[in-house]
Amino acid sequence: MKATIRGKAYVVGDNVDTDQIIPARYLVYNPAIPDERKMFGRYALSAVPTAQAGLPQGGVPFVKENADKSEFAVIIGGKNFGCGSSREHAPLALREAGVEVVVAEFYARIFFRNAVNGGYLIPFETDERLCEKIRTGDEVEVNVPAHTLKNLTTGEAFALKPLGDILPIIEAGDVFAYARKSGMIP
Template sequence: MSQNKITGTVYVVGDNVDTDQIIPAKHLVYDTHSPEERKLYGKYAMSGVPEDKSGLPKGGVKFVKEGEFESEFPIIVGGKNFGCGSSREHAPLALQIAGVKAVIAQTYARIFYRNSVDGGFLKPLESVENIFKSFSTGDKVEIELDANKITNKTTGKTFELRPLGDAADIINAGGLFAYARKIGMIKPKAEANV
């Protein structure tokens, strides 16, 4: 990985943020490969989170501002079981389109984690402790991937992240297809199809 640090302001949510909160089901109709429609997934990312839990601790903070397609928050910190619920790959995709580079949660629901990794959408990082209460939406944070650390620059506190483990090979390759090509399982992509 050339990029070792991810920095930016953080958007904070709690435990059990499900895929209906990340991208509500009525929006699952836009063509993911049409540049115009694709942007709508960014516009509605995290729009299903209840008002009082939108941007903790205060709530009431829109993840994507009215009329915008990208979020001002490239990093999301959540608690346990992030991304539970449906298998919709639109969830990590919507976060990626909204400009999210990394999510930090103590644990992930299996399919969301897998989709994030295999689709190469974003880095699903795991914190050793449940840390969402140590962050306020808008705090400046820095993630050091090699050191497995996240620092809240606003408060000066640092927290430990788990190593990527088995998933590292696929994440570092850029997703399942890139990984399978790297290990010679599928043929290199024809130039014409890029």
């Protein structure tokens, strides 16, 4: 687990569901095949309606055309991030695009589990409505052990919620590493 994650922020609003994170038409690709796995990065967040894509101004593509990686490493969302389908392709797509941390007010349950158990990214929660306080393109730094986010562009700092129950899984890497560490599986 990295102690700090630094990069450009990409800001979206409330109820960004898994169909917006990775549209169903791309689920034909098999994440277990490396060449196909890359496609999820290419199409990550491609179905967010244009006006809500990269707040506050909108109209910012998360991944540039024909690229597999995003220039943004941190997603800032509102309420209920990752609602909708159970597709693990959603946190996987964000990770493939280069995202290591999402900060939202709270998450839909299955997305949260998938992000943690699959070891794709760290889903931080916060009481602050950061999607209205941070602008797409701001340089931010997340301090994982201290659970804080600093906006390096504006100098503002925000407290995030402690990771709590999920911290041991994040520290281990994923649910398999956690289960091995605790002796549950060989």
